[in-house]
Amino acid sequence: MMTRRSWGGSAVAAAILLVLCLARTGQAIWVTLPSSGTKCVSEEIQNNVVVLADYVVIPDDHSHSPTISAKVTSPYGNNLHQRENATHGQFAFTTHEAGNYLACFWVDGNNPGGGGVSVNLDWKTGIAAKDWESVARKEKIEGLELELRKLEGAVEAIHENLLYLKGRESEMRDVSERTNARVAWFSMMSLAVCIIVSTLQLWHLKNFFQKKKLI
Template sequence: MWGPLALLLLALSVGACKGLSFHLPPQARKCLKEELHRDVMVTGEYVVSEATAPGISTDLQVTDSSGHLLYSKTDAKKGKFAFTTDDYEIYEICFESRGQPGHFRVPDLLVTLNIKHGVEARNYEDIAKAEKLKPLEVDLRRLEDLSESIVKDFAFMKRREEEMRDTNESTSARVFYFSIFSMLCLVILATWQVFYLRRFFKTKKLIE
């Protein structure tokens, strides 16, 4: 029977190995978007297959929702990138194939991308060497960082829930006041129509 510590370490080891791959057609652009908190370390490792036709290359760009360029690589084939988020935003990783394939059909490029962020992106081997930590101390440091990350995620979710609740309450109040205003306008319009028709019929001597 495994204890909570072993299960948590297994979850960490599994979560640190996630990646994805996709095909990139010639003269095409594909992007991956991810929503991240503030002060989160992000690392990425990519491999782009060799083009079978001359003049075909792939560019890589990492930007935030404001268009700020965080990483750029022309003729990207294999490499790594890393950055730390400045604010809560949506970050975008884009691969773009450039060049004319000519008259022959060119196979799609295979892009393999492995992204890690937060606790997964930290290199605990380097930390252990720098601080001379024992294996158990490294595991405890990893658990401590994971616990801190979970606490921050819950705090962020709570803050977002409060913001959404305030937005819902504000929207409900505005809808309520708008409904009252609409009813008043309808009552005023109906009253005006009654008086107008009464005066019109009196003018035509249809009623007294």
């Protein structure tokens, strides 16, 4: 039979696992680039979030190593990273704008085999991009204390994401209400114009029939 202490430990472990799963913001993406053209990856990120990403070309034929160009832009079009003739690279920055951040890749001229090129992109944001080894060395923490610090950071990240989503929901609700008000005003104006035009048509027809002595 499982004791109360065992049940408590299992509950704590389950809670920690759940929070860490919810706070996971790192993802590895496999991108296949066409021989010509650009392929982009975007992610919606809020303000003041750390972003860290590594990308590497995976050649299909080991006899040659094709190169690519990469460019990362902010929601307002600011250039955050740009590199040409690369087989691998890394970009890191802290967001100062909330919105969709775009990472674009394309094959440059150095592709002897032609065809498409595969790129592995490891994109991390927020708590997943934090260097916990440096934190542990600096603050001299390890083991359970370090895991609790990670858990605290994960909880803060989730809380900030919830606040961000709440703000976005409020903005969308305001936009929806303004749109509904404009549509209602336009409908009333359209109805008023129709009534005025109909009245003028009736008055014109009445005068016409009276001139023709039909009524």
